[in-house]
Structure formats: structure tokens, C-alpha cells
Amino acid sequence: MKDIFFCPEESRFYSTCLETLVLNNCKNSETIVEFGSGDGSPIINSLLRNNFNGVIHGFELNPFGWKAANLTIDEYNLGDKYIIYNSSLLESSKPEAKYLVANPPYLPAPDNDIYMPLLFGGIDGATLTNELLSIGYENVLLLVSSFSNPKSTINHAKANGYSVENFLLLPLKFGYYSSEPKVKKHIEELRKNGMAFYSGNYYFLAGVLFKKQQESRVDLSNELTQVMTSF
Numbered sequence: 595m596k597d598i599f600f601c602p603e604e605s606r607f608y609s610t611c612l613e614t615l616v617l618n619n620c621k622n623s624e625t626i627v628e629f630g631s632g633d634g635s636p637i638i639n640s641l642l643r644n645n646f647n648g649v650i651h652g653f654e655l656n657p658f659g660w661k662a663a664n665l666t667i668d669e670y671n672l673g674d675k676y677i678i679y680n681s682s683l684l685e686s687s688k689p690e691a692k693y694l695v696a697n698p699p700y701l702p703a704p705d706n707d708i709y710m711p712l713l714f715g716g717i718d719g720a721t722l723t724n725e726l727l728s729i730g731y732e733n734v735l736l737l738v739s740s741f742s743n744p745k746s747t748i749n750h751a752k753a754n755g756y757s758v759e760n761f762l763l764l765p766l767k768f769g770y771y772s773s774e775p776k777v778k779k780h781i782e783e784l785r786k787n788g789m790a791f792y793s794g795n796y797y798f799l800a801g802v803l804f805k806k807q808q809e810s811r812v813d814l815s816n817e818l819t820q821v822m823t824s825f
């Protein structure tokens with residue numbers, strides 16, 4: 595397990611966001627693409643609790659996570675609903691889908707030499723998140739951290755034609771990966787430059803549903819910016 599992302603509180607929140615903001619709106623047999631499936635548990639738990647008739651294509655680079663996910667998928671006979679590839683979505687041909695969903699790597703650090711290099715989100719933590727908002731999917735559900743330059747993500751989304759349709763918030767304690775001294779020190783530096791927001795041991799994780807703008811839609815971008823920078 596040591597080599598697979600492990601943060602049950604965060605994974606459970608991701609599951610809740612998936613159900614509330616995506617699966618509950620999937621009335622037809624939608625196709626969903628997932629970046630970074632980990633051990634697959636968030637989607638698997640959501641599928642076990644919901645009647646989802648479509649297909650989810652997951653991409654996970656870590657072979658240990660990919661194997662663990664496939665064992666659980668087999669155990670619950672979910673092979674027709676959740677298919678995971680041991681590759682990066684960014685370097686693969688992108689399946690057509692109504693939604694892209696991810697709890698992406700969002701750790702800011704000077705480089706990827708950290709406890710789990712695959713959790714490196716670029717120098718400000720938002721690089722991969724912002725890349726996912728550049729692919730062009732119509733609806734994108736992302737977990738966004740308040741210490742990973744959230745303003746850049748909201749601005750990047752807007753520049754790419756997305757509005758914030760809805761979001762859920764979780765105050766989360768710095769955990770094993772974000773408390774690594776090299777990472778924590780870097781986050782403290784980002785805070786001085788207005789790129790990281792937290793209070794004591796707590797930061798905000800938001801599950802944000804971005805939607806390509808259509809006229810007269812709600813846009814909660816300002817509200818999200820206000821909350822994420824409120825520490």
C-alpha cells in the first residue's frame with residue numbers, strides 16, 4: 595500500500611463530489627473520463643452506491659494503483675462500467691466523454707523529488723490541474739486545493755471558457771504528503787506570494803464542477819475565489 599496514494603478522508607470527499615455533482619446528473623448512459631484513479635476506491639464506492647449505466651475510463655500511471663484497482667473492479671464485477679488504463683491521459687488519445695473527473699496531483703514543491711513523485715502538481719501545485727482544464731471537455735470535476743494557487747486555476751478556467759457551476763468544500767488537515775518538510779516549506783513560501791491559503795494545520799479542498807459557459811448560466815467563480823482565499 596505504501597506506493598499507492600492513501601488518504602481516506604480526501605478519497606471519500608472525492609466520492610461524495612462525484613456522486614453529488616456528476617453521477618446524480620447522469621440520466622443517460624454517459625461516458626466519463628478520469629485522470630489519476632489511484633486504487634480506484636472513490637469511483638468503485640460511488641458505483642456501488644449508485645445506478646450508473648454508463649462507462650468510466652480511468653487513467654492511472656502508477657502500476658501498483660492500477661493493479662489494485664483492477665483487483666477490486668473484478669471482485670465487484672464492475673468491469674463493464676470502470677475500465678482503467680495504465681497510462682497518462684495527457685499522452686493518450688482522449689476518449690470522447692461528457693465529463694472529465696479527477697482528484698489530480700496538486701502538491702506544490704520545487705521539483706518532483708518528494709515522498710510520492712506522482713503527486714507533484716508543478717511548482718505552484720496547479721500545473722496539472724490547469725492542464726486538465728485545457729483539454730476541452732465540456733464538464734470538468736476537479737478537486738482544487740487552497741494551497742495550490744487556486745486563483746490561477748479559476749482564472750485559467752475562465753480563460754478556457756469555463757464557469758463554475760457548483761462546488762463543495764472540505765476543510766482538511768495537512769496530511770502525510772503535504773506535511774513533508776520540503777513541501778510544507780515550499781507552501782509557506784507560496785503563501786507569502788499570495789499563491790497559497792491556509793490557517794494553522796487546515797486548508798480548503800474544493801470539489802469544483804467547471805462547465806463550458808453557456809449564456810445565462812450561473813457562475814460561482816467569484817464566490818469560489820472568495821472562499822479559497824479567505825484564510
Ligand SMILES: C[S@@+](CC[C@H](N)C(=O)[O-])C[C@H]1O[C@@H](n2cnc3c(N)ncnc32)[C@H](O)[C@@H]1O
Pocket residue numbers: 599604605608629630631632633634635636653654655656659681682683684696697698699700712713
Ligand atoms: C491525489 S491522487 C488521487 C487518487 C484517487 N483518485 C483518489 O482520490 O483516491 C492522484 C493520482 O494521480 C496519479 N497520476 C499522477 N500523474 C498522472 C498521470 N500523468 N496520468 C495518470 N495518473 C497520474 C497518481 O499516481 C495518483 O494515483
